[in-house]
Amino acid sequence: MASQPTTNEPTTRRRQLLGRLSLPERTYVTDALRTETVGGILLLTAAVVALIWANVWPHAYESVLDYTIGPSGPLHLNLSLDAWAKDGLLTIFFFVAGIELKREFVAGELRSLSAAILPVIAAVCGVALPAILFAVTNSGSGGHPGGWAIPTATDIAFALGVLAVVGSHLPSALRAFLLTLAVVDDLIAILIIAIFYSSGIKFWALGLAFAGLVLFWFLHRRGVRGWYLFVPLALVVWALMHESGIHATVAGVAMGLMLRCHRVGDEKHSPGERIEHLVRPLSAGLAVPVFALFAAGVTISGPALREVFTQATPLGIIIGLLVGKTVGIFGGTWLTARFTRAELNPQLKWADMFAVSVLAGIGFTVSLLISELAFPGNQALADRAKAAVLVGSLLCALVATVLLKLRNRHYRELCEEEDRDLDGDGIPDVYQQDDPAWQARLTKSAERAADEHPGTGTNELR
Template sequence: MAQDHRNQHGSGQGQLLPQSSQPEARTLAGILRTETVGGALLLAAAVVAVVWANSPFSEAYQTVSEFVPWPGGAAVGLDLDISHWAADGLLAIFFFVVGLELKREFVAGDLRDPRRALVPVVAAICGMAVPALVYVAININTGGDALRGWAIPTATDIAFALAVLAIISSHLPSGLRAFLLTLAVVDDLLAITVIALFYTDDFHPAMLGAALLPLAAFGLLVQFRKTWWWVLIPLGLATWLLVHESGVHATIAGVLLAFTVPVHSKDPSQPGLAEHFEHRWRPISAGVAVPMFALFAAGVSLGSEGLGGALTDPVAIGVAAGLVVGKVVGIFGSTFVMGKFTKAQLDENLAWWDVLGVSLLAGIGFTVSLLIGELAFGTGSPRDEHVKAAVLCGSLIAAVLASLVLTARNRAYRRFEEAEASRGESGTG
């Protein structure tokens, strides 16, 4: 029953997963609504990609993916095909929104309080470290470039995870949703750092230095609250282009731009510029950028080169095991250890089964996992195809297992609420 978690822990500073503050709860609710719709579009795009890539029209899928809309851009490194534009260009919008969210959380959100930030930060770190260790343990003797994929199972796809949670969480405590979102925010920050540090080839510091000029101009304008789109967008594009030419993955430009945007407003009654930009760009990110990336990244063949080959490839096995096993061991294990061996306690409205369900849900790795797979092994390579199959299978297994646990918990909470309502009616009758 749901009441099994209503213990004598009480409320206060010692709670392991405290409830979010009221302003933060409202912000989280808005993000959840947008990301839930985005998650549904992302799922639809992934299904279309898989069906298209395995249909009689699969050659058309490859033709569209490999189409170069601007072949004359070779001089500035922009002779990219559609799939690369989706990964390098559109995902920069996604990372811009992530950057805004990160800054808001650490400046004005609950993560500014170290006591609130400690548990999700530790859980996110362990939730990345353990999947990486699982992957390395499986591939330590594989040889070749196998170990380049160590970071693939470390990422959590917040859009997919929130979409699944929204479907089954009609009665689950709001603190659980907040924990998942906060965990994913820290996960995104670490994933961005990993991409910048470990998946940057042919680094050109002069180009990166040049990118600081339009970046500084962008930052200066937003600090003075000058939201002239006809100036800010060209500056953002110039920053993106120079970062792309530097060898650093171009999506990092989105994060750098976001970090220059102020969070607080001069008028306390008005939202800050970061929240304003996030409100404007999140629908574009969740509704266009990420689904388009999924459409051209998830088209894995289910034949011998795709799913069939993945079954015997240690790289694919390591990715799937990292997502399904590594994530839950890292997140649930670290949270459980903190609850047992520190003064922190589980929030009175949550049970350990709830935390287990969210830990399984964090094993849904899609957008960033697929991106790292492409960076590690090259777009369209046989091993990249195996990674795609492993990410899809691992994410599906994690989603199913999480759904089983959280659906059972949701039923328990519903029965408990109905019993409480019935007792209330009896008491007033």
């Protein structure tokens, strides 16, 4: 008689995509995104103010942008307010991005290959495909392929601001994916800026900036503290980097990466986490909105809007943001699941990932910066590129809002489940359901409540 196949052979458990975060990671993501959400609302407000200002009082807007301030001398820091916002304030933004990236590598989603593969592949695909679509769109005689990097960025603050304005809930797993994606995206963006948009390198200034970075790292590693020491050193490093011809924001991300982001001994927070907690509100609440105020002011008119959809450069930006980012991020995620035999969190659907991919097409802050860098001698083309960034980001926001609203009721239920804390100990119940002690406490609490409110069953209180 033929032998019967065995059914008790061990099976390999498939890895889950977008699963539940650990409690410490969830707490960090919640705190970080709370600040970014407020910053996103300020960013949206600043963009609207810039558009009104530039179109109602254009001469006043231009005169403010061109107003110069700062010391003259060998470092050439007598800059316009526009340049201070672009090269100075955004350095704070990239400093925070550097800390975020370092933390992700040592304690967050990027610390292991299995956890990092999804956001890294999604981010790389979300950068590559928009660049390819832009290059194809601008391959003709009237195109400007030098702006290929404009539609490659994701603006996490703008995206979260949109979520806050439209009142859309989003489960923590999707929010964490969006944050990690944006962190990797920021790293790619700073590499693109440093490699492709730097010119006229002055090696003496670059060497001194590097020496300053080494001193910054050495003092930090020796445990030296004191803002009165590190802030002046950071300013010197920034000024030297600015003079070297490398974009000054590279100094910010470099210093962020040098901070220690892992805890030692009985530390509650690492130095990087403490500094990020202090600087993030400055970045999200001041630096990025002020940059948007100076960068987003473009003239909006019928002919200008028509050029956005008819000329190769702005059209390539819109296609890159709306189609390239969406298909790149979603396709990279789906291929990762397909070839690693991973399965999506059963509480979510691929439609949710598609909606988040559309939301990630909002490329505001860094896209505006690259628009300035890509066309330094052609302000009219840079303005058309900025207008395309605004239109493309707005289209992504509108489409994402519709898609997310269709699932908002389900998202609200998931968020309520994630936040439920019936025993009031400050720890969400989903992290304690397998703990017998927690189950006993909850049962006693429910029985006591049932005694106090006759007619209410224990199961109802649960």
